[in-house]
Amino acid sequence: MAYSDKVIDHYTNPRNVGTLDKSSHKVGTGLVGAPECGDVMRLQIEVGDDNIITDAKFKTFGCGSAIASSSLATEWLKGKTIDDAMKIDNMDIVEELALPPVKIHCSVLAEDAIKAAINDFRVKNGMEAIESEKAHH
Amino acid sequence: MNIPIYLDNNATTPMDPRVLEAMIPYFTQKFGNAASRNHPFGWVAEEAVDYAREQVAKLIGASEKEIIFTSGATESDNLAIKGVFEMYKEKGNHIITTVTEHKAVLDACKHVEKMGGKVTYLPVQEDGLLDLALLEAAMTNETILVSVMYGNNEIGVIQPIKEIAAIAHKYGALFMTDAVQAVGKIPVDVNKDGIDLLALSAHKFYGPKGVGALYVRRKGPRVKVTAQMDGGGHERGMRSGTLNVPGIVGLGKAAELCMLEMESEAKRLSALRDKLQAGLTVLEESYVNGNVEHRLPHVANISFKYVEGEGLMMAMKDLAVSSGSACTSASLEPSYVLKSLGLSDDLAHSSIRFGLGRFTTEEEVDYAIEVTKTAVTNLRNMSPLWEMFKEGIDLDSIEWAEH
Numbered sequence: 050m051a052y053s054d055k056v057i058d059h060y061t062n063p064r065n066v067g068t069l070d071k072s073s074h075k076v077g078t079g080l081v082g083a084p085e086c087g088d089v090m091r092l093q094i095e096v097g098d099d100n101i102i103t104d105a106k107f108k109t110f111g112c113g114s115a116i117a118s119s120s121l122a123t124e125w126l127k128g129k130t131i132d133d134a135m136k137i138d139n140m141d142i143v144e145e146l147a148l149p150p151v152k153i154h155c156s157v158l159a160e161d162a163i164k165a166a167i168n169d170f171r172v173k174n175g176m177e178a179i180e181s182e183k184a185h186h
Numbered sequence: 187m188n189i190p191i192y193l194d195n196n197a198t199t200p201m202d203p204r205v206l207e208a209m210i211p212y213f214t215q216k217f218g219n220a221a222s223r224n225h226p227f228g229w230v231a232e233e234a235v236d237y238a239r240e241q242v243a244k245l246i247g248a249s250e251k252e253i254i255f256t257s258g259a260t261e262s263d264n265l266a267i268k269g270v271f272e273m274y275k276e277k278g279n280h281i282i283t284t285v286t287e288h289k290a291v292l293d294a295c296k297h298v299e300k301m302g303g304k305v306t307y308l309p310v311q312e313d314g315l316l317d318l319a320l321l322e323a324a325m326t327n328e329t330i331l332v333s334v335m336y337g338n339n340e341i342g343v344i345q346p347i348k349e350i351a352a353i354a355h356k357y358g359a360l361f362m363t364d365a366v367q368a369v370g371k372i373p374v375d376v377n378k379d380g381i382d383l384l385a386l387s388a389h390k391f392y393g394p395k396g397v398g399a400l401y402v403r404r405k406g407p408r409v410k411v412t413a414q415m416d417g418g419g420h421e422r423g424m425r426s427g428t429l430n431v432p433g434i435v436g437l438g439k440a441a442e443l444c445m446l447e448m449e450s451e452a453k454r455l456s457a458l459r460d461k462l463q464a465g466l467t468v469l470e471e472s473y474v475n476g477n478v479e480h481r482l483p484h485v486a487n488i489s490f491k492y493v494e495g496e497g498l499m500m501a502m503k504d505l506a507v508s509s510g511s512a513c514t515s516a517s518l519e520p521s522y523v524l525k526s527l528g529l530s531d532d533l534a535h536s537s538i539r540f541g542l543g544r545f546t547t548e549e550e551v552d553y554a555i556e557v558t559k560t561a562v563t564n565l566r567n568m569s570p571l572w573e574m575f576k577e578g579i580d581l582d583s584i585e586w587a588e589h
């Protein structure tokens with residue numbers, strides 16, 4: 050199956066690969082997936098005053114679509130408030146990257162990682178974790 | 187050097203131009219039906235088919251009367267397994283095979299089970315080889331057929347065919363082998379090996395797609411299979427249908443070329459394969475899958491831990507290879523062959539199969555080593571698992587979310 054140009058672009062020039070300081074109270078970390086399933090995504094956000102995301106980094110073990118989904122997610126996260134970031138839907142990623150149906154779960158992983166990172170930040174900073182409905186599988 | 191480089195010769199091989207040349211007249215001038223007995227067009231076609239039958243027979247040490255032409259190995263596997271099951275019903279209803287067979291064998295066996303047969307799927311050892319004691323223990327009075335592949339398509343492991351055949355015969359069963367990956371690559375001799383039925387396919391050894399053969403022993407014992415398609419009774423009644431004359435001519439020519447070139451090719455390819463393997467296993471945490479001594483000369487299946495196979499192949503886009511990763515398969519399951527070696531899922535996901543071929547050059551192998559090393563290194567820098575491994579975190583200690 051051929052990849053879309055956008056997947057190839059994010060895959061060949063991944064944005065924001067890296068690691069933030071997990072122990073900082075400003076940093077939220079989401080680690081989702083499992084090695085047995087062939088995909089693990091770690092997404093981290095750094096949150097400034099006003100709950101605005103100032104930086105985002107990822108590392109992903111997975112297929113090209115999973116790598117592209119996480120790369121795109123980090124781009125979208127920067128500059129958003131954590132509340133707005135919570136609203137990112139996996140189908141937005143599917144649409145932007147033109148992912149085929151078999152790759153939808155790679156975008157789900159990205160959405161799960163975003164939510165996990167935000168909740169990690171929230172809990173660290175005395176806020177409640179937000180239970181959200183499951184993404185579209 | 188042409189990019190992308192084709193290193194997926196277990197999936198299919200390019201046709202040798204000499205094969206194409208032999209085939210061409212049989213599409214246009216010599217287009218006759220080999221079953222037309224009453225005019226020269228038919229005779230010419232029949233002669234060509236007979237000649238190809240000899241060429242194929244020679245490659246596997248058989249007699250030409252024992253070769254049944256088919257549309258490929260999927261058909262040959264089906265014909266052998268279902269055909270033996272139907273033909274030898276009175277004798278017994280038990281078939282033994284292994285879990286690492288090709289789907290054509292496994293699914294034909296599933297079909298046999300639906301028809302009331304009993305099938306034992308033997309596990310393999312960690313290196314992919316069948317444990318002969320396990321086979322012997324599984325044999326019963328009801329066992330009519332043992333079907334074990336010659337060389338595995340994913341890891342290249344070569345089974346102890348002669349020993350397996352001897353066990354089958356000791357208990358009065360027939361021995362069938364899917365030799366698709368071995369024929370034309372290493373010496374295969376139906377008599378020396380004790381093979382009663384053998385499936386082969388032209389497109390795996392530089393012939394055309396859509397044509398293959400089933401070898402069916404005629405002497406000691408005389409083996410018969412029930413036809414799986416009804417029709418004009420071609421191929422000694424075992425496989426009806428107008429013969430694919432150009433394809434069969436191509437199969438014959440491909441067999442002849444392998445016969446001539448196999449020995450030197452096997453040497454050349456195993457040297458190149460060993461170079462590739464040595465060049466890649468210098469990478470930390472890389473593992474060769476399957477037995478490396480009993481292995482086809484042109485195959486290396488290597489897992490690069492902490493990177494996922496499909497992502498890796500995307501980074502190696504100048505190379506055409508394949509992976510056992512779940513992400514590449516429609517079912518999202520990693521390779522059942524690698525899993526049956528007891529490989530953990532994450533290693534199965536990280537595997538790449540390199541399949542060299544007649545047209546692979548040393549320059550291409552050198553390039554493949556560089557491309558692969560760079561890709562693995564880059565992807566590891568992007569892999570959270572690699573980072574954890576480097577930090578000394580035990581990945582098994584992490585509670586992964588179910589997915």
Ligand SMILES: Cc1ncc(COP(=O)(O)O)c(C=O)c1O
Nearest residue numbers: 258259260288290339364366387
């Ligand atoms: C071991 C094995 N058996 C059977 C087949 C099926 O062969 P064919 O493509 O001729 O149907 C293949 C090829 O995919 C194979 O590798």
Ligand code: FES
Nearest residue numbers: 088111112155513
């Ligand atoms: S991570 Fe497996 S298909 Fe995308």
